[in-house]
Amino acid sequence: MNDKNISFQISPPPRFLGFDYYEERNNEERKKYFLFLAFLKEEWIFTFWNQKLFSPLMVSDDNDDLINLFKTAKKTDIFTTSLENLQFKPDFLTWDDSNLNGLVIKDANQVQKSTKILYPEFTFKVIKRSEFKEMEGYKPENKLLELEIKPLDIGIEKLPKITKIEFYFFTETPSHLKTKWDKDKELNREEYEKLFLNAENKEFIIKPKKLIFCNSTNKKLGESVSYDTLKFALEGDIGEIKELKGNTESIKIIAQKPNEPYQQQNNPNSVSQPKSTNWTLITILGIMGIAIIIGLVIYLLKGKKQKT
Numbered sequence: 001m002n003d004k005n006i007s008f009q010i011s012p013p014p015r016f017l018g019f020d021y022y023e024e025r026n027n028e029e030r031k032k033y034f035l036f037l038a039f040l041k042e043e044w045i046f047t048f049w050n051q052k053l054f055s056p057l058m059v060s061d062d063n064d065d066l067i068n069l070f071k072t073a074k075k076t077d078i079f080t081t082s083l084e085n086l087q088f089k090p091d092f093l094t095w096d097d098s099n100l101n102g103l104v105i106k107d108a109n110q111v112q113k114s115t116k117i118l119y120p121e122f123t124f125k126v127i128k129r130s131e132f133k134e135m136e137g138y139k140p141e142n143k144l145l146e147l148e149i150k151p152l153d154i155g156i157e158k159l160p161k162i163t164k165i166e167f168y169f170f171t172e173t174p175s176h177l178k179t180k181w182d183k184d185k186e187l188n189r190e191e192y193e194k195l196f197l198n199a200e201n202k203e204f205i206i207k208p209k210k211l212i213f214c215n216s217t218n219k220k221l222g223e224s225v226s227y228d229t230l231k232f233a234l235e236g237d238i239g240e241i242k243e244l245k246g247n248t249e250s251i252k253i254i255a256q257k258p259n260e261p262y263q264q265q266n267n268p269n270s271v272s273q274p275k276s277t278n279w280t281l282i283t284i285l286g287i288m289g290i291a292i293i294i295g296l297v298i299y300l301l302k303g304k305k306q307k308t
Contacts, residue, residue, distance in 0.1 A: 003121040004083040004155040007114060008038040008045055010070050013056065022058065022093055022102075033058040033104065036070050040117065040209070043236070048101045048227060049214035058089060058104045066108035080114040081105070083155035088227075090158075103156065119207045119239050124165065125150040126199040132189070135168070143169045145192060147199065154211075160228045165206075166214075167192055168233035185235045191253050195243065207239040208232070 013020050013035050024031040035056040038045055046055045059067050073079075085106050091099040105111060130146040144166060151161035169189040195204075213227035232238055241253045 002123060002155075003118075005080055005118045006045070006083055006120050007078050007080045007117045008040055008057075009075055009078060010057070010073050011037045011039065011075060012071070013037060013054070017095070021061070024092070032061040033102075034061060034067050034070075035102070038103075043210060045210050046103060047210065047212045049212065049231065055100070056102050057086075058092075058102045059108070060104070063105075063108040066105070066111060078114045078117060079111055080116075080118055081111045083120060084157070085110040086155075087157040088159040106157070119209055120154070120211075121205060121207045122152060122154060123203055123205050123244060124152050124162075125203045126196070126201065129196055129199045132169070132193070139171065141171045143189065145169070145196065147196065159213075160226050162228055162230055164229040166229060166231040168231065170233065187233065187235060188253075195241070195253060203244040204241065205244055206241045208237065209239050210237050212237065 014037075019035075021032055021034045024033070035058060037054050038057045044054060046057075048055050059070065061067070087104040087106055089102040089104050092102055093100040124147075126147050126149055128148040130144075130148075132143040132145055134140050135142055135144045147165045147167075149163060149165060151163050153161050167187055169192070170186045172186070208230070212231050214229045214231050215226055238253075
């Protein structure tokens with residue numbers, strides 16, 4: 001089961017770029033797109049790994065209502081659409097020696113304001129699992145786990161199918177992964193090692209909070225690549241990941257922060273901890289108090305009998 005709805009917040013491009021739209025020329029035809037940044041909780045939700053810059057959402061200039069809605073949106077406003085309503089536009093612009101990729105919104109009517117944050121959900125089948133291996137340019141104790149998977153279509157038009165998922169395990173978060181807004185935790189290697197033990201031919205479900213695309217083969221910064229790989233390095237990248245066993249879902253890893261709007265109400269096998277600790281303590285103290293009072297009354301009655 002794949003749920004391809006995704007939520008985002010919106011803002012205009014940074015001023016240092018000097019532009020907020022892109023004009024495409026094809027012979028005598030011209031097509032103009034307004035550019036917007038898609039983020040959630042101060043984190044980009046679409047990232048293409050070989051880029052220096054953001055990957056914008058692009059809205060055709062004939063969608064006046066959506067353009068005005070985005071331009072007047074507050075940073076707290078939440079919008080939702082399907083990944084199937086996006087079209088990948090690679091290398092549409094070069095800026096500062098870096099090729100810029102974008103995602104075109106195909107149908108403005110499929111973008112809705114929302115009060116709830118939705119994350120996409122994908123089911124993937126593992127074909128081959130690598131051993132934990134060292135990463136070039138990092139200390140030996142930092143490891144990489146690769147999963148080759150059955151080609152997965154996440155819904156974005158013209159984007160290659162995903163054939164590999166990579167998990168990065170750092171002893172401490174590299175500086176290029178840290179942000180000034182969120183001090184996230186590194187992925188727990190032991191949990192993922194247990195989850196993907198003998199993973200070949202098994203199916204898993206993942207709810208990513210961010211879609212970080214990279215290439216299965218190394219490319220230099222600025223080179224055109226085929227984005228056929230998803231990568232994850234921090235707990236905040238993933239909302240939930242679990243193994244699918246027959247008709248039941250066995251929850252393995254849930255990365256959930258305080259005040260996170262993501263909820264598990266659709267997981268019948270998840271078990272919530274009972275909140276009865278305080279009532280149990282009150283009951284015990286009440287019984288002890290009654291016993292003390294009864295004992296005191298008996299003691300006083302015995303004292304009166306002895307005096308008479």
